[in-house]
Amino acid sequence: MAVEPLLATRAQRAFISTITIQAIAVLVLIGITFRFVDEHVQLRATRYKTLPCYLALFALAELFELFMAFDALRLRNIIQLLGILIFHVALMVFAALQVHQTKTALVTMSAAACSVEFSFVNCEGPGTLWNKVQPFLITAPCIIAASWVLMLFWVKALYAEFGWAIFHVVGANPKMKEMYQWYQIMICLLKFDFFFFSGVTMQLLIVVLQRNSAEFGVTISAIPIVLILLVLCGLAVQREVKSVMTISLVMMLAALSYCMVVYKLVRFYQPGSAEQYETTRATLTIFTIVAFILLLATFAVGLRCFSDFDRGLQSSKVHSIPVRPSTSTYPSGNMSQKQSNTTGVPLGPRISIE
Numbered sequence: 001m002a003v004e005p006l007l008a009t010r011a012q013r014a015f016i017s018t019i020t021i022q023a024i025a026v027l028v029l030i031g032i033t034f035r036f037v038d039e040h041v042q043l044r045a046t047r048y049k050t051l052p053c054y055l056a057l058f059a060l061a062e063l064f065e066l067f068m069a070f071d072a073l074r075l076r077n078i079i080q081l082l083g084i085l086i087f088h089v090a091l092m093v094f095a096a097l098q099v100h101q102t103k104t105a106l107v108t109m110s111a112a113a114c115s116v117e118f119s120f121v122n123c124e125g126p127g128t129l130w131n132k133v134q135p136f137l138i139t140a141p142c143i144i145a146a147s148w149v150l151m152l153f154w155v156k157a158l159y160a161e162f163g164w165a166i167f168h169v170v171g172a173n174p175k176m177k178e179m180y181q182w183y184q185i186m187i188c189l190l191k192f193d194f195f196f197f198s199g200v201t202m203q204l205l206i207v208v209l210q211r212n213s214a215e216f217g218v219t220i221s222a223i224p225i226v227l228i229l230l231v232l233c234g235l236a237v238q239r240e241v242k243s244v245m246t247i248s249l250v251m252m253l254a255a256l257s258y259c260m261v262v263y264k265l266v267r268f269y270q271p272g273s274a275e276q277y278e279t280t281r282a283t284l285t286i287f288t289i290v291a292f293i294l295l296l297a298t299f300a301v302g303l304r305c306f307s308d309f310d311r312g313l314q315s316s317k318v319h320s321i322p323v324r325p326s327t328s329t330y331p332s333g334n335m336s337q338k339q340s341n342t343t344g345v346p347l348g349p350r351i352s353i354e
Contacts, residue, residue: 006073007073011154011158012073012158014150015073015154015155016069016070016073018147019065019069019147020066023066026058026140026143027059027062030055030136032133032136033051033102033136033137034051034055036129036132036133037051037102037106037133038051040120041129047105047108049280050101050102050104051105053202053203053206053280054102056206057199057202057283058091058094058095061094061195065087068080068084068087068191076162078159078162079184079185080188081155081159082155085151085152085155088144088147088151091144092141092144092145093141094283094286095137096141097282097286098283099134099137099138102133106122106124106129107122107123107124109123111124175311176313179308179311179313180316182304182305183238183305183317186305187234187237187238189298190230190233190234192294193294194227194230197226197295199287199291200287200288200291201222203284203287204284226255229252229255232248233245233248233252233298236248237302237305239317240309240310240313240314240317242309245302245305246306248302249299249302249303252302256295256299
């Protein structure tokens with residue numbers, strides 16, 4: 001049975017198409033909302049920065065999800081596909097939260113005050129800016145939810161399709177199977193770590209921090225440091241380099257402390273600083289908590305993967321991308337050799353990780 005190349009099957013093409021169409025539709029809705037608001041308010045004002053922040057985060061999220069989808073199909077990685085489904089639910093929650101946050105930013109006058117002095121920007125109800133953009137904001141999470149149902153259907157088809165591909169990667173020993181699964185979880189966590197760290201950083205840079213503040217400089221400098229940390233950790237766990245892995249795990253502990261000290265949640269709710277976080281408090285809180293939990297999980301899984309070093313899994317990690325076998329590689333009479341090596345990688349006994 002041959003391993004199909006990337007996007008060669010109906011399920012793969014449909015999965016990518018669903019994500020792409022959903023991304024375009026949602027970004028168009030957000031762009032329309034952004035344009036309507038930009039026509040009537042100064043988006044540079046802290047109160048209204050939730051809209052450019054929302055647009056920037058969703059653009060980043062959709063591009064990240066599309067990259068993760070292609071990467072999962074390329075690697076035939078079922079665990080990463082499941083991670084994308086969970087991430088898609090997070091996008092739906094984020095889009096739903098934005099309805100409340102946009103209303104908080106726009107509607108600043110009570111119904112009683114609006115009855116006395118009507119304001120197109122600051123009131124709610126018919127004939128107001130909020131009434132104009134509300135349908136676009138509500139439609140976005142609905143589209144994301146509908147696309148999630150379709151994605152779930154295609155992931156089920158891909159799970160069945162990728163079973164044979166994984167057969168060529170993991171050894172027959174059940175312990176090897178378990179170790180490889182933990183390795184896949186680790187790599188997947190590292191990718192999501194980067195997105196959620198970038199999400200928290202982007203929100204703080206756009207909405208809260210002043211360019212002349214010390215915290216702004218620290219936040220900017222943290223981006224390449226975290227990226228290098230995640231890349232080195234991924235290479236270390238794949239190549240089983242103990243020294244680099246040790247440094248990566250120690251830096252993760254430092255990063256956990258950074259999240260709790262610099263971006264501590266109490267600042268979002270303290271009376272002295274609560275006002276500047278008012279229109280982005282919900283998403284900042286969720287992003288910060290998720291980023292912390294993911295980094296903590298990555299550290300724990302990293303320790304688990306570290307304990308599996310030098311136990312015979314490195315070859316499977318390095319040669320983990322299945323390829324379509326060539327029918328002309330072997331003489332037609334040597335069927336046993338043809339069946340024993342279909343990937344170009346030296347193989348031991350194999351078993352599916354399903």
